Amino acid sequence: MTNEIEQIPVALTVNGEKVSKLIEPRLSLVDFLRNELELTGSHIGCEHGVCGACTVRVNGEIVRGCLMLAVQANGGEVETIEGASDSGKIDDLQKAFHERNALQCGFCTPGMLMTTTELLATNPDPSREEIREYLSGNYCRCTGYEAIVDAIETVAQERKGA
Amino acid sequence: MPDTKSMIKDHVLDRPNSYIGRSVPRPNAKRLLAGRGTFTDDVKLPRLTHVAFLRSTYAHAEIVSIDVSEAKESEGVVAVVTGPEMAEVCSPWVGVLTHLEGLKSAPQHALAVKKASWQGEPVVAVVANTRAQAEDAIELIDIEWKELPVVADMETALDPETPLIHPELGDNLAWQRDLDAGDVDTAFANADHVIEETYISNRHTGVCLETRGIVADYNPGEDQLTIYHSTQAPHMMQSLFAKHLNIEEHKVRVICKDVGGSYGIKVHSYPDEYATVALAYMLKRPVKFIADRLESFTSDIHARDHRVKTKVAVSNEGEIQAFEIDDLTGIGPYSVYPRTSGIEANQVVNLTGGQYTNPNYRARAQVVLQNKSPMCQYRAVGHPILTLITEGMVDDAARKIGMDPLEIRRKNLVPDDAYPTTAPSGLPFENLSHHASLYKLVEMMDYDGLRKDQAEAREQGIYRGIGLATFIEVTNPGPAFYGVGGAPISAQDGATMRLDAKGNVIVEIGVTEQGQGAEAVVAQCAATALGVSMDKIKVIAGDTDITPYGGGTWGSRAAGIGGEAAVQAGKALRQNIVEVAGIMLQCDPSTLDIRENNVVDLADGNERMALAEVGRVCYYRPDTLPKDYQSELVVTRHYVPKQFPFAFTNGVQGCYLEVDTNTGFITFKKYVVVEDCGTVINPLLVDEQVRGGVIQGLGGALYEECLYSDEGQFLNGTMADYLVPMAAEMPDVEVGHVESPTLDSELGAKGAGEAGTGGAPAVVMNALNDALEPLGGKVTIQPFTPERILQAIGKI
Ligand code: FES
Ligand code: FES
Numbered sequence: 001m002t003n004e005i006e007q008i009p010v011a012l013t014v015n016g017e018k019v020s021k022l023i024e025p026r027l028s029l030v031d032f033l034r035n036e037l038e039l040t041g042s043h044i045g046c047e048h049g050v051c052g053a054c055t056v057r058v059n060g061e062i063v064r065g066c067l068m069l070a071v072q073a074n075g076g077e078v079e080t081i082e083g084a085s086d087s088g089k090i091d092d093l094q095k096a097f098h099e100r101n102a103l104q105c106g107f108c109t110p111g112m113l114m115t116t117t118e119l120l121a122t123n124p125d126p127s128r129e130e131i132r133e134y135l136s137g138n139y140c141r142c143t144g145y146e147a148i149v150d151a152i153e154t155v156a157q158e159r160k161g162a
Numbered sequence: 163m164p165d166t167k168s169m170i171k172d173h174v175l176d177r178p179n180s181y182i183g184r185s186v187p188r189p190n191a192k193r194l195l196a197g198r199g200t201f202t203d204d205v206k207l208p209r210l211t212h213v214a215f216l217r218s219t220y221a222h223a224e225i226v227s228i229d230v231s232e233a234k235e236s237e238g239v240v241a242v243v244t245g246p247e248m249a250e251v252c253s254p255w256v257g258v259l260t261h262l263e264g265l266k267s268a269p270q271h272a273l274a275v276k277k278a279s280w281q282g283e284p285v286v287a288v289v290a291n292t293r294a295q296a297e298d299a300i301e302l303i304d305i306e307w308k309e310l311p312v313v314a315d316m317e318t319a320l321d322p323e324t325p326l327i328h329p330e331l332g333d334n335l336a337w338q339r340d341l342d343a344g345d346v347d348t349a350f351a352n353a354d355h356v357i358e359e360t361y362i363s364n365r366h367t368g369v370c371l372e373t374r375g376i377v378a379d380y381n382p383g384e385d386q387l388t389i390y391h392s393t394q395a396p397h398m399m400q401s402l403f404a405k406h407l408n409i410e411e412h413k414v415r416v417i418c419k420d421v422g423g424s425y426g427i428k429v430h431s432y433p434d435e436y437a438t439v440a441l442a443y444m445l446k447r448p449v450k451f452i453a454d455r456l457e458s459f460t461s462d463i464h465a466r467d468h469r470v471k472t473k474v475a476v477s478n479e480g481e482i483q484a485f486e487i488d489d490l491t492g493i494g495p496y497s498v499y500p501r502t503s504g505i506e507a508n509q510v511v512n513l514t515g516g517q518y519t520n521p522n523y524r525a526r527a528q529v530v531l532q533n534k535s536p537m538c539q540y541r542a543v544g545h546p547i548l549t550l551i552t553e554g555m556v557d558d559a560a561r562k563i564g565m566d567p568l569e570i571r572r573k574n575l576v577p578d579d580a581y582p583t584t585a586p587s588g589l590p591f592e593n594l595s596h597h598a599s600l601y602k603l604v605e606m607m608d609y610d611g612l613r614k615d616q617a618e619a620r621e622q623g624i625y626r627g628i629g630l631a632t633f634i635e636v637t638n639p640g641p642a643f644y645g646v647g648g649a650p651i652s653a654q655d656g657a658t659m660r661l662d663a664k665g666n667v668i669v670e671i672g673v674t675e676q677g678q679g680a681e682a683v684v685a686q687c688a689a690t691a692l693g694v695s696m697d698k699i700k701v702i703a704g705d706t707d708i709t710p711y712g713g714g715t716w717g718s719r720a721a722g723i724g725g726e727a728a729v730q731a732g733k734a735l736r737q738n739i740v741e742v743a744g745i746m747l748q749c750d751p752s753t754l755d756i757r758e759n760n761v762v763d764l765a766d767g768n769e770r771m772a773l774a775e776v777g778r779v780c781y782y783r784p785d786t787l788p789k790d791y792q793s794e795l796v797v798t799r800h801y802v803p804k805q806f807p808f809a810f811t812n813g814v815q816g817c818y819l820e821v822d823t824n825t826g827f828i829t830f831k832k833y834v835v836v837e838d839c840g841t842v843i844n845p846l847l848v849d850e851q852v853r854g855g856v857i858q859g860l861g862g863a864l865y866e867e868c869l870y871s872d873e874g875q876f877l878n879g880t881m882a883d884y885l886v887p888m889a890a891e892m893p894d895v896e897v898g899h900v901e902s903p904t905l906d907s908e909l910g911a912k913g914a915g916e917a918g919t920g921g922a923p924a925v926v927m928n929a930l931n932d933a934l935e936p937l938g939g940k941v942t943i944q945p946f947t948p949e950r951i952l953q954a955i956g957k958i
Contacts, residue, residue: 026294040204041197043422045371046455046881053371081197094195098187101850104677106194107201107371107422128894135889139881141371141423142677144857144918145889147850 010074014039015083029073030054030065033080041081041110045139052138055111056080062118081110090117092155102151104142112138116152125156174691174729174908175841178757178767181686181696182909185846188682189696190675199420202375202392207448210377211240213438214296215451216286216303217460218278221314221533221874222327222495225277225285226306233288233302238295241445242303243287243437245275252440253406255431257497259647262504265337265529267497268328272406272437277310279327279495280533281875282460284434289441289449312533312874316467316492319530327495327531336497337504337529339511343586344522349484353475357558362943363547363923365467365492366866368540369886372422373453374462376435378442387414389439392421394429394674395714400706401650402431402500403439418704421676425541425858427462428676429716430498434461459879464868465506465540467492468547475522476559482574484522485515487551491529494536500649503537504529509544509636515552516585516634517596517812518574523586533874543717545635545920546859550944553631553924557931567630567928568609571600575632592805594812595900596632599836602898603630607816607834616818620936625821626831627933631924632814637718637839637913638904642807654802655723656710657731659688661739661795663781665759665774667692667699669731672712673724674704678915679847680720686843687725687909691732692739693756694773710798718913721843722809723801726907730799742793743776746786801907809904809912813837815856815921817893821933823955826948828864828930830893837917840903841910848914849897855918856895861887863923864945 011020014037021036028047033039033056045053047066054065057079084090093113096102103109112135119126119134126134131149140148175182193199230242254269274285286303290296311325318324319334327334350356377390387409393399396416404411421428438451453461468491475484489510493503507527515523560570575596576583583591603609609628616626636643641653655672662668669688675681681701689696703709710727713719736756743761744751747770755764761771779786780793787793803809818832835852842848865885869877878884895918903910923944930951931940939955952958 043372048880048882050881051371085196097195098191101187101846103191103194104850104854105421105423106191106199106677109194110197132889139371139886139888141369141858141886142854143850144853144895145892146853146894
């Protein structure tokens with residue numbers, strides 16, 4: 001058996017920058033982002049779509065970076081926590097998470113934030129139960145979730161008032 | 163109780179503009195929110211290689227032969243190393259400590275030599291340019307195994323017909339401890355009631371969202387090993403890596419950047435981590451190991467596999483007269499190094515029933531070997547079990563005599579004014595507040611109101627239950643925990659504080675950060691003691707070359723021990739600064755203080771000079787100071803608890819839940835915790851430690867269980883199969899505090915990180931059994947799954 005694996009070209013836009021690379025077809029999107037582009041804010045917690053640590057946005061939709069192959073994002077637009085953070089559009093969420101101590105180790109946090117952007121985009125005024133339900137695909141082993149729910153609730157209310 | 167404030171001059175809790183007791187957000191959390199943390203897998207070094215391990219698929223099997231020839235030829239492979247080759251570089255270890263007398267274990271290797279003793283034990287290491295290439299090459303390794311009989315069930319591990327895991331040890335008993343205090347036999351003989359039960363806590367594990375990981379590099383030019391490690395105890399790891407690779411300790415540098423959850427899982431040393439370091443040493447280039455999730459499940463330590471037979475004596479009036487327990491725990495094939503796998507059972511023996519006045523107590527703990535993943539200390543070490551059985555027994559007694567669970571606790575808890583006192587096991591308790599905490603909890607949860615609601619609900623066929631669980635918790639461990647037994651684990655910790663030329667302050671600290679907020683509380687303590695604002699402070703932790711030698715963060719020690727070291731360093735630096743300021747200002751230093759980044763007059767707070775000016779003169783213009791005077795703007799202070807071996811904390815949890823008797827599902831209606839961790843440095847962080855701890859405890863109580871087949875095969879090693887708490891199912895937790903500071907330190911802070919976890923299983927079990935009582939049901943086996951609940955009420 002030989003292990004030579006054919007590389008194929010991909011070209012996509014990541015956080016607004018055009019990138020093209022030769023990659024192995026088996027490479028997952030999150031490994032691609034982390035290892036090829038050094039965007040290490042997306043994390044790997046389970047590698048099979050359960051924990052949400054790898055959550056990124058592809059063509060406007062939230063996806064699990066471990067379940068999608070990098071080649072599937074070919075030609076698309078990807079946004080990671082680094083892009084979302086630098087853009088300033090999640091400033092209020094980051095601030096609320098910080099003030100409410102809605103993170104401890106911070107490993108789940110990028111995925112939580114990315115998921116939350118989607119939640120608030122689709123449901124700007126969620127109840128606590130709806131927030132909890134929506135976050136069920138994002139595991140956090142440290143916080144026990146309550147502070148995260150509080151922080152999201154705070155932002156939803158602030159945005160409503162704004 | 164005297165208070166330290168009247169005994170210590172210039173007490174830190176009397177400082178103006180204090181940060182102590184304030185909910186300051188963690189300064190270092192912002193980078194994590196921006197996705198700019200540095201977890202171990204984020205570390206990239208030039209010429210980096212990756213290691214993957216071939217792990218035993220058998221729970222117990224002899225290695226007849228290994229053929230790695232094809233693997234070595236595989237694309238990208240740098241090296242393939244087997245157990246005997248590894249053993250030439252990395253010496254084996256034995257996980258025993260002398261203070262756990264009689265504890266025995268066998269030598270354990272970084273890679274299995276001759277045989278594998280659990281499914282998941284690393285056997286061959288493959289180093290390649292990418293992890294995928296290393297995994298591809300593993301497929302090409304040919305091992306001939308000879309299966310050996312498996313010891314899976316701890317109940318039969320000691321039977322004469324059961325094969326021995328390590329024949330050289332003579333039996334499968336790693337350790338046994340017996341304790342007999344008071345007059346147990348007489349108490350049981352004379353008791354009005356004796357209630358016996360068996361409680362089972364099933365094996366579970368920590369599931370850190372960031373799996374274990376390590377990057378090691380060896381530079382032969384400097385004879386220097388540099389190790390990036392997701393660990394809780396950098397200096398301990400430095401010492402262990404140096405010892406087993408036979409390198410001088412100062413040639414090993416352990417750097418601990420961001421740690422993605424640890425909870426005790428990352429306070430141990432692991433074979434695959436020694437192997438990674440040894441490989442870097444052998445190959446003279448960096449090697450990275452990041453456990454994948456399956457590896458995590460089978461190679462991270464597990465915990466809490468206990469079967470405890472209990473017996474409690476109670477009088478008709480509700481006086482508890484004796485406790486007796488028989489604890490059996492299976493720890494896997496080796497006692498884990500260096501903290502050993504005896505501590506969990508030891509805690510159970512030490513602390514069961516410790517919050518009650520009853521003096522008659524007998525305990526036996528048997529710690530047995532088996533062919534499953536090794537077990538060791540995980541958050542709250544032993545407390546979830548001992549609280550489960552203590553509070554289970556107390557409820558058993560109350561139920562028997564028809565007394566309310568609150569009443570029996572009020573009657574039997576050690577009075578708050580009785581301290582200091584000693585547990586039946588001999589451990590000293592400095593000052594606990596069980597009654598004050600219980601009083602507060604009852605108010606917060608509206609106990610009487612809930613009882614009424616429960617009665618009304620029952621009339622409508624709805625089953626709700628109230629649970630109470632008081633607890634004691636070991637925190638701020640001194641050398642009695644590990645050091646006295648011979649483990650290279652520092653009991654003391656230090657803080658080095660440096661005023662720079664611009665009036666900013668660098669604090670280097672031996673305790674580490676894993677998300678609890680250790681750096682924030684250290685900054686709060688340092689800023690308060692010195693007299694500066696927190697934005698002037700930068701805290702550096704987790705680097706053995708830089709920080710004072712220390713123990714790291716575990717055992718709820720970071721705030722109490724690290725915080726006190728920072729307080730003392732801050733006070734000492736303030737003395738040095740006002741001394742030189744006194745010279746510059748030509749006044750008596752004892753008339754000066756530092757407040758809000760300025761040297762001020764102690765009496766009225768009038769500003770005299772900025773700290774930046776002190777820095778400027780000392781560093782840039784020392785020629786303007788007297789020739790016989792040398793300023794010192796760097797100080798180091800250490801702290802270790804000296805009066806008591808541990809700072810015990812206490813608290814109580816209460817919950818109210820509803821059971822769906824058709825599905826076995828439960829819904830939390832209320833969850834309250836009252837915690838006494840002494841001085842609260844940062845209420846925001848303490849409350850979140852409690853909440854996070856409770857939810858982790860609820861994981862063990864309700865969902866988490868490492869399932870094994872009779873052949874010792876791990877059956878649910880994915881996150882889809884091993885359930886952990888998710889947001890939708892978990893309750894909001896109300897947290898209240900009683901503050902009984904420890905007099906062992908000026909700060910008076912005790913730990914708070916584990917209390918939530920320790921009490922959660924007990925309070926859930928008691929609430930469930932309260933709910934199920936009218937149906938004649940009782941659960942005693944954790945996790946309390948819907949299936950077990952339905953079995954308890956005879957529905958399935
Ligand atoms: S790593 Fe993708 S969901 Fe867990
Ligand atoms: S903050 Fe650690 S996993 Fe969420």
